[in-house]
Amino acid sequence: MPLLREVVSQVHAWYPPATADSWDAVGLVLGDPESRVDKVLFAVDPTLQVAREAAEWGADLLVVHHPLFLKPVHGFPATTAKGRTAHVLATAGCALLTAHTNADQAVGGVSESLATALGLHDLSPLVPGAGMQLDVLAVHVPTSAAETVREVLAAAGAGALGDYDQCSFSVPGQGRFRPLEGARPAVGSPGRLEEVVEERIEVVVPRERRAQVLRALLAAHPYEEPSYHVTEMADPGSRTTGTGRVGEVAPTTLGEFAKAVADALPATAHGVRVAGDPRRPVRRVAVVGGAGDFLLDRVAGEEVDVYVTSDLRHHPASEFIEKNGPALLDIAHWAAEWTWLPVVEAMVARQWSDTVETRVSTICTDPWTFRV
Secondary structure (H helix, E strand, O other): OOOOOHHHHHHHHHOHHHHOOOOOOEEEEOOOOOOOEEEEEEEEOOOOHHHHHHHHHHOEEEEEOOOOOOOOOOOOOOOOHHHHHHHHHHOOEEEEEOOHHHHHHHOOOOHHHHHHHHOEEEEEEEEEEEOOEEEEEEEEEEHHHHHHHHHHHHOOOOOOOEEEEEEOOOEEEEEEOOOOOOOOOOOOOOOEEEEEEEEEEEEEEHHHHHHHHHHHHHHHOOOOOOEEEEEOOOOOOOOOEEEEEEEEEEEEEHHHHHHHHHHHHHOOOOEEEEOOOOOEEEEEEEEEEEEEEHHHHHHOOOOOHHHHHHHOOOOOOHHHHHHHEEEEEEOOHHHHHHHHHHHHHHHHHHHHHOOOOOEOOOOOOOOOOOOO
8 A cells, every 4th residue: 555645746746736826725635644545535625525425435535626725724623614524534534635726737637637528639728838947058068078978968857858868969060269377178288279179069958957957067077167058948838738628529519519518527406508509510629627717718719619617607708709709618617627536536546556446426516406
């Protein structure tokens, strides 16, 4: 059985906390990192009913999407709603881990899971996330030391591109310099003009490793004063992570697509609300898991036939439809985000296939309980 800290570390690797919004509260909420994990339950909301399910099943860890505490508190006694949830989990020895906005943009995250559940393919982010911040390091090295310097740069973390490492580009040239009095040159002597056959080596460097790579370069370079420069690259944006997803479906109509969406999602009193002509052709679809009306302006400029999201308000939706843009499907917030649970459950089950038992809660924690 893995330790709790090992499970938390792996979930954080899939959904890095650093990618969460600044206002969010993600990560380990309750639990001893050194405790063992045998059973993991997954749910959207850390409600009292879900906490009791975790306790009765004997779960060692409850992984949820929505935070138990989004705003700071000075206490959480069992006389309060959130305190009762925390008390049930703590008494049962069940840890609590939250992956919220850090799970929204990620590969295998909420929006991607929703898109897949609705049958979309050829997915791309609606709003691309930030790509890795990269620098280009260029350094001039005598040819005799070029291979050594390339190896040192690679070992320090430079020259990695996707599924490739030790990537570099070299151009031969002629180095020219004159050591002054007091210098201790590796080549030549003070007062004499020197010319050396050199290579210009270029490598990409993750910006967070810039200082480490430069230290390694200066330690390995044979020259007393190496010639190098660092250029910051523009952010190209990510092709795999980001807010929402856009994808294709087999040609259909809005009415047929809406029915397919309703069939694909867990049932709620909210159901599926539609704004648009049911006969409208649908081929290209945009989705955002959770509340997505903040992206209506972005969607209006996209070549999509329908936008699927939750918590659409009257006036923004009305103004959006007046622009004759995509149709709208408003689905239950809980149902949209529930589609992520089987995905992350499968990831944990594969990681610890022989030692950890997993389960997805089917308790509907959507706040709306019936419709008249």
